[in-house]
Amino acid sequence: GENVGLHLPTLSVQEGDNSIINCAYSNSASDYFIWYKQESGKGPQFIIDIRSNMDKRQGQRVTVLLNKTVKHLSLQIAATQPGDSAVYFCAENAPEGGGYNKLIFGAGTRLAVHP
């Protein structure tokens, strides 16, 4: 399969623990943020999103926190499972002239879940 993120920072956790993945974004004008999960051989899969008028949003087992003051985003995964092992990317949507939306991706973090 596809080897995604061979040289990315790795977060290793035990199954059942909570995971926190951090991301710094670049553009203070960005108004929408997304976390994607990418497994080997697959394209990025949407996990959760948040708009700039919020600072926290919860999904099923996942929570995204947004700190606009320091341009920081985090993804919290509760009760991490082996199936959560993947590379995680944050992406920001910076409004562009002409009405199009361009996603700017962070470098990514590999999450390794150990039984």
Next chain:
Amino acid sequence: ETGVTQSPTHLIKTRGQQVTLRCSSQSGHNTVSWYQQALGQGPQFIFQYYREEENGRGNFPPRFSGLQFPNYSSELNVNALELDDSALYLCASSLYGADEQFFGPGTRLTVL
């Protein structure tokens, strides 16, 4: 509902050749964006197509070009391939003006 599909899955070309990659957008979506993902990096925006026209472009040279068809499917063409063009090419579809983009599985291009 059909998700985003891309073809081919893998492709090997030699330097100087030309390549065409294809993408079918998710049902109901009218906008297609293309991204290049080098090994170990996040995807980088190439361009976006809406109403069969390029609607925005990232920092890629003109030898990267595209098309969108009336059924919203799209092609990415790369001329004069270079070794550094080796990457996973991702297509994402969306509704025009919406923030959410949904990605296909990608095409792995290897340039020798």
